[in-house]
Amino acid sequence: MNRRDLFRLAGLTSAYLALPGAARSASETAGRNGVFAHGVASGDPLHDRVVIWTRVSVPKGVDQVETQWVMAVDPQCEQVVQRGQALASSERDFCVKVDVDGLDPGQIYFYRFQALGHQSTTGRTRTLPDGALDSFTLAAVSCSNYPAGYFTAYRDIARHPEVDLLLHLGDYIYEYGVAGYASQQAEALGRVSVPATDLTSLEDYRLRHAQYKSDPDLQAVHAVMPMIAVWDDHEVANDAWHGGAENHDAEQQGPWERRRRDGFRAYEEWMPVRAPELEKNGRLFRMFEIGDLISLHMLDTRFHARSEQINPLAHLEDPEALERMRRDPARQLLGPDQMAWLGDGLRKSTARWQVIGQQVLVSELLLPDLSSILDVDETRKRLGPELVDALLAIGGQQMPLMWDSWDGYAAARERLLDLLDSEASSPLILTGDTHTGMAGNVRRSPDDPVVALEMVTPSISSPGFDQYFPTREPGRLAPAFTGYNPDLKYMETARRGWLRVQITPSACRGYWHLVDRVDLRDQTLQIDASWSSRPRSQPGFGLTSTSG
Template sequence: MSDNNDFRRRTLVKGIAAASLLPLLGSNLIACSDSRDLVPEPAGVAAQFNHGVASGDPLADRVILWTRVTPDEEGFVDVEWEVASDEDFTDIVRSGAGVTDAAVDFTVKVDVDGLAPGTSYFYRFRVIDRVSPVALTRTAPAGAAASAVFAVVSCSNYPTGFFNVYREVALQEVDAVLHLGDYIYEYAPDGYASSNAEALDRVVTPATEIVTLSDYRARYAQYRTDPDLQAAHAAHPFIVVWDDHEIANDTWREGAENHDPDSEGEFSERLASAIQAWYEWLPVRPPANEQEIIYRLLPYGDLLDLVMLDTRVIGRDQQFVYPDFVTGGVIDVAATRAAVSDSRRTLLGETQLTWLKDKLTSSNARWQVLGQQVLMGRYDLPSPVLQALEPSIAGDDPLAEGVAAVLAAVAAKNKPPAERTPEEQALLDSAIPYNLDAWDGYGFERDEVLEFVAQLDKRMIVLAGDTHNSWASQLRTTSGQVAGVEFATSSVTSPGLELVLGADAAAFFAPLMTTLVDDLVYADFNNRGYLTVRFEPETVTAEWRYVSAIDSRDYVLNEEAFHQRIVNHSDLVLS
């Protein structure tokens, strides 16, 4: 099965009709067995393990194991797997075998059960006499848990630079890696952030924008040959959600900014292909039903409930862009505010929102953690700042205009309200959302979630990616009640605001943003890196770590850029 009519008959008619995909998304899952009677008559097709191994979606008694084999010839490949308590495999605790073939791009998944909670295990695969690399995974704890540590990553564009961030993550002691999307990018070799790709020998394949199932499979295959990405997967279980670039830029449920139906076909077919490849190539447990195609809950004992969401595809209405609100060459502030606060707009969709509320209500863990794609915090900026940065209406020197607007707004913000001039107050009163592609563009639903959490008196920590920049924000209801904290990670390679502003201006703007945005505590617009979040019963500690370079495999951790923020369970106030 590939890009043929058989597959097309199963594609989506409008958005995601998940039931039509369910038979495909678990088709590379082989049986879990502890039998030592593996395959009585092997098919004899040998294979290489060119794409490494991986594990994911850990629960207290089970974990997904993954590999992809590259066969020496076409046909069915019999694959054995083993899980052991020791690296030498003298104590094998689970084992089994199954078959893979071209229908699932020779990928293999095993949902290994019968494991002990909070325990590290070694695993490997075998095809005839060829053995995969040995890798390490870990189950989630059960009952009382003293701590849990996650590395949080996002946005790894292969042609932009080396995956040094993944190499660093591989070296860390964490319970799991949360990948919050943009695991791959869909662009052609001359696309986004690819100017240095040829010099780095990181030109993407295939040599076109990826649209078909075979295209997406080929792009994943290239990414998964990267040694640093393989190392991170081999060191830790991953918990993954998609964002837009696993499909196409600025995806929503019925389309994407980077999709042209006239030249690229029905978006529903592209979406189905992207989702199938995503499930084939990543260590994600197949969905149990047509509702929970990506969103899911993973408990970590009594310490936290990790709630993974889809804020990108399943329920999302089409995002606004600022040219939608330009009148007479300026942004219409009132129209912008009215549009983004429309009660009919949804980011999650009714089904997922109901599911989220149910999981939050029933959670008895110390912390409720949302792992999702886009910023939830309120990032309102004076409209002249955003206008200067919007290409369709920016002036001749947008950076100078933006700097002037920011400095004027900061000066006004630093004055007591009684001392501000009418012009200064008007500037501050013109604030509108910075990022219409994030929760800011779906304000009514964001406020509904925050109000719900505040009324439940839960301890919510939100984790985000997407922007390629680092953020830490207090989450409050419209009345100012504390509802949670948000930590957002930088990117693995994708450029942040330094690409738009320049490195000096980006460094200049970041601390000023914490003045202009009331709930923003920390921002970094220049560095590539990752986030670690340590959960303990009384505190959550977030630490941003950055690499010094992505254009060379020689790098160091940029210790001068390290930043740490702490949240206390008693008050949820970010310090």
């Protein structure tokens, strides 16, 4: 199913005039907030190096600025271990990125920048540990939509010192204009998107990254821990695939290849990723080794090789043909070269756990019959009568709900599960995209053994299922889905937040940190659920509840 059909609200297609005084450049956006108005960040740590990032806001007419940086072992940056200079230039939108090497494994470091007589915030980062490891904690996030609400979950993560590493699983930014998806409260919250139109050019994407990087909660988490990030679709356009996107009109917005290249370039400039050739080759999948405990494999299910999505609504009259299309072995999500790369990495891994960081749901998610619990009239108002009637017609018919996920690429999922089953010792899949906290066991079929575990992080701020499937009584939606999908062990459809994953040699444990509202500041997050599993080498591989 087309995600934009599923996640659209009535009334958001009307024209919206640009607000007076809208910024025309990232420097103009930050001009009133200082030279380092976009904060600092670090990412892609290895055993001996880590990428550090900032952006210099320069006076109008300046084309380049020398920037100094230091890396130290103390917060005051007095015990310096590395230092250097980097050029902030208009060619890279004045972003500065340094891959600092010669560091020790498993160590905490502090860094900062100087330019134009000003000093940045001091950032805290770390290298990945080497050798024997007793425990490691990841925070997983996705779907941070600026106009939809505050980034409360980011600040909450920053307050958890036990988190070693932040994984962003995609949709770090959204490409819509001011009248776009989930923008109903943007003006009241002071979070109207800049620029005012959908992003289509390099300058557009740079402006949007600058707006997100100006958020104090996002700056807070970037300043205290390294991030390993992959993109999903909204870093360029909704429901993207290798050759296009649902939210792309070539006649109005120009060639897809140009728009994609511009989105890639801005992402490489503004994100702390080690991918200098990203604009040219689009390759963002990569692997990290975390001691003897974890091999982390970050995948690209979106841009690298994805085949175009199937629209099931166009084929409902012939379900057998629709199923053949879904199972077509020619349809790709990763592509042969990324699959070969993943297989090689899994075979070489000697770690206890293989963590797969990726975008869209691997687990099967079948649509239950919701007719008895939905407030149908309200749902029709929100989604439109045609879509709601189609959903009601296919509910309870063993039909997948989300055709943009691995459900829409059944043969590709079989290839992935075959690879995980044969080459991974204990695979744990971490997923974003759905805006919904979930946990489940992944099998080939209901009678087969568990091949992998899947934990899904809720969104940072994007709306979840409850806002599009209103029920007559609160709390009915998640039980309907878990009851119809036996391997789906946990689902929370109403709240936003993040996922904390603690991994030890004997277990992995997921904790879902959730907030009730993102339209209010300074809200408290609570742990809603905890699920864990032993490694596959031990009896009992599969998720069990450890809540309470």
